[in-house]
Amino acid sequence: MVLSERTHDLSALPRLVIVPEQRDPAGNLTLTGPQQHYLQRVRRLKMGDPFLVLDGSGGLWMAHWQPQGSQVVGWVETRPRELPIQIHLGLAVVKGPGLDEVFRQVTELGVARITPLLTERTVLEPGSGRQERWQKIVQEAAEQCERLRWPQIDPPTAWTHWIRELQANWWGIAVARREAPLLLQALPKPVGDGDPAGWIAIAIGPEGGWTAAEIEQAQAQGGMPVSLGSTILRATTAAVVAVSLIAAAYPNRDLQP
Numbered sequence: 001m002v003l004s005e006r007t008h009d010l011s012a013l014p015r016l017v018i019v020p021e022q023r024d025p026a027g028n029l030t031l032t033g034p035q036q037h038y039l040q041r042v043r044r045l046k047m048g049d050p051f052l053v054l055d056g057s058g059g060l061w062m063a064h065w066q067p068q069g070s071q072v073v074g075w076v077e078t079r080p081r082e083l084p085i086q087i088h089l090g091l092a093v094v095k096g097p098g099l100d101e102v103f104r105q106v107t108e109l110g111v112a113r114i115t116p117l118l119t120e121r122t123v124l125e126p127g128s129g130r131q132e133r134w135q136k137i138v139q140e141a142a143e144q145c146e147r148l149r150w151p152q153i154d155p156p157t158a159w160t161h162w163i164r165e166l167q168a169n170w171w172g173i174a175v176a177r178r179e180a181p182l183l184l185q186a187l188p189k190p191v192g193d194g195d196p197a198g199w200i201a202i203a204i205g206p207e208g209g210w211t212a213a214e215i216e217q218a219q220a221q222g223g224m225p226v227s228l229g230s231t232i233l234r235a236t237t238a239a240v241v242a243v244s245l246i247a248a249a250y251p252n253r254d255l256q257p
Contacts, residue, residue, distance in 0.1 A: 010076065013062075014043045014051040015143045022055075027072035029053065029063060039065055052076065056139070058148045081147055085250045086112040086199045088171075090162055091239050092119045092206035093126055098236040103134050106243045107141035107151055112199075114138075115154040115162055121208040126156050159214060162203075163221040171201035172226040173218040174242055176209060176233070180225040183242060187249050200246055202226075204239045 016039070022030050031039075039045045045065040053061050053072065060076040089106055093099065093116045103114060114134070116126060135153045142150035170188050187200070203218065210218075215225060228241050 010052065010060075010078075011146075014039060014045070015146075016051060016053050017139050017143050018053050018055050020055045020057065023053070023061070023072060027061075027063075029070045029072065031070060036067070039070075040067065054143070054148050056142075056148075056150055058082075060148055078148065081252065082149060083110040083112075083247055083250055083252055085246075087243060087246055088113040088115070088166070088168060088199055088201035089239060089243060090115045090117050090166075090201060090203040092117045092159075092204060092235060093122050093124060093156060094207055094235050095124050098234075100134070100137055102236045102239050103137050103151075103153075104141040105240050107138040107147070108145045109240070109243045109247050110147070111151050111243050112149075113152045113154070116156040117159050117162055117203070118156055119159045119206050120211045120214060121206045123206070131155055160217065163218055163223065166201055166221070167199065168201040169198035170224075171203070171222065172224045173203040173210065173215060174205065174228050174238055175215060175225045176227070178225070180227040183226040183228055183245050184249060186224055186226045187246065200250075202242045202246065204235055204242060207235055 016031075016035055018029070018031075018035075022032075024030075039051060043051070045051060047066065049065045050062050050073075051065060051070075053063055060078050061072045062074050062076055063070050063072045087106075087110065089111050091099075091102065091114060099116075106114065116130075116134075118125060131153055138150045138153060142148075172183060172186060174183070183202075203223065205214075219225070228238055228245070233241060
């Protein structure tokens with residue numbers, strides 16, 4: 001059964017992130033203890049009340065709450081909210097809790113993949129549990145801002161390895177204190193009535209900035225040095241600004257009136 005977004009007030013319904021294995025072919029849901037607690041105790045659902053489930057694949061389903069076994073009742077036809085391009089953010093690991101908030105904010109902006117980068121001036125290497133924490137953060141952010149997909153979070157990756165393995169239609173490296181075209185001017189232009197398909201990547205350096213060698217390495221691998229403006233931004237601020245500019249350059253036309 002297909003349920004139309006236009007005939008249901010989806011914004012009022014609880015959204016629950018699941019893994020695909022929690023939904024069997026018959027539509028039966030196997031919810032975890034914390035998920036059941038959230039629906040029954042936090043959201044106070046009663047027998048048969050509707051809620052939404054998503055698994056990151058781009059689909060949204062409506063289900064009915066049953067303490068002994070909730071069940072999907074139909075797929076919800078939704079307006080596409082993803083950007084027409086895929087943004088890959090390569091972000092140097094920085095000190096402090098600010099990185100967690102950046103992951104949340106760029107997820108809200110539509111980023112598709114995030115790679116924490118280990119650069120020459122990186123002073124802190126994340127512990128083994130940080131990737132799992134970041135994945136949880138982006139799932140929660142996607143759920144809150146009504147995205148049906150959330151970014152892929154890569155393990156911390158050495159800069160030289162990232163640029164060798166990077167696959168993108170275009171990519172830039174944000175630089176400061178040197179001549180470079182503005183990011184908005186350097187991005188590929190839309191072709192005809194559509195936007196360029198594929199991936200656009202942007203690399204953001206650490207607190208101390210990129211070394212001259214790292215910028216040369218980027219250029220040797222096809223990266224374009226770009227500027228985010230005349231002011232000097234913190235690394236965490238620069239990441240949000242860069243993703244915002246890219247998202248603004250390729251808007252989702254399906255959401256425009």
